[in-house]
Amino acid sequence: MPLVAPFALVPIIPNLPFFYLCFRAFSHWKALAGSKHIDFLLKENLIAPKPSKILDELYLRNRIPSPVSKGAADTLSSNSKVSDVETMLLHASDGKEIAKALDIPELQMELDRAVWQVETDLENKRKMREEKDQLALAKEEAKKK
Incomplete structure (x- = not known):
């Protein structure tokens, strides 16, 4: 078998x-x-x-806390205590209304994806805050002992 035979397979794969x-x-x-x-x-x-x-109505409607998902509800309830917490302006159900009002049907899928990504990010940030708080409490209890 010639030495260059393997190079003959390169264009095939x-x-x-x-x-x-x-x-x-x-x-x-x-x-x-x-x-x-x-x-x-x-x-x-x-x-x-x-x-x-259209967007002004949706944003104003969503300023009133309405729990759509668990993560969004937790974020909204914790927002009243701390002003640094991010809140959702749009929810999963708003994508269809915006796409219909603007007459862009493809927009619904993109808005749904964006809302899902932001909700997931907010949920992860909430979990991280909870873990940091628990760690801080554990350190304080360890110092007291």
Whole structure:
């Protein structure tokens, strides 16, 4: 068997990691180009911000505590004690209303994903705070003994 025979298999086996990394690089490049475009539009005052009655209604409605999920309810109840805690402006049920009101059906899936990510992040932060509090209490009790 010749020494170069294994190199003959290289074109047959697809280089999937290479294509994946190229796709990721292209996606990041597109996102960077989009952010530069938005930055240009903002610097040149080509974007005129307008208030949205739809979003204002949803945000005002959600300022009243209504427990949608366990994490959101815990965050809202702890917000009355500490002002540093983040709260949700949108809930999972709001994505469908926003997509319907703005007539962009694809937006619902993206909003649902974003709400899920933020709720998960808030829940993880709440758990971390609880663990830190428990650790601090354990240290204080150990010092007293």
